Amino acid sequence: MDVTNVPAANREESDHPAQVTTALVSDGVSSEFDGNTVRSVEVTFRPGERTKFHTHAGVQVLYVTEGEGIVATRNGEREVSEGDLIVFEPDEEHWHGNTRNADSPFSHLAFMAEPDGSEVTALEEP
Template identity: 60%
Template sequence: MKVASTSEKQELEHPVQVGTPLISEPVSDEFENTGVDAAEVTFRPGERTKFHTHAGVQILYITEGVGIVATRDEEQEVSEGDLVIFPEGEEHWHGNTDEAEENFSHIHFLAESKDGELEIQEAP
């Protein structure tokens, strides 16, 4: 068992981000050949990720506000309590809109092989 506190948030600069969202201290562990990560991410108005893919499954649990999740073919509004699943290799982005009046937060869970890599695509 592993227990970690994620109560404090810090600004994170990451190559997949547009803007500098706040993120809690991530929790990570490995099971056989699979790495599992989780963290809460808060996007201020106008902040979002670039299009990207993962070498495993990414799950988002929306904890605050209203935001957008999108693939190359579809954009969908999500809000507190929604659960989003991106299958391995699906190009997607998630975040807040420029017009938003409040923050948008989600907890992300990512399960992928230890040698899996994040692939950043061009922004639309």
């Protein structure tokens, strides 16, 4: 067992290649086993911030912790809010973020379980 405390104050702007903007990201945690890496981070999108379309080699699960936002695939968009749980299948092209006209932040916990050494594949902006 590994217990890690990640204070909310430890958020930094991210320049991740899948980001359209510089969302706030927590330090997160990561663990490797059986050829897989499991990671988690908290991401906070300020009004208008979002990711590009992107894919993961493994599954990505989002759990909305604050505000309202959008999750989308090539087949459509859905508005989500606190308490919603979203699952993206491996290699599913998707994006997520805040609405352009939002008055408040949109935050979610992101959990990824991917083959060791895999990286997110950033695509175009939505």
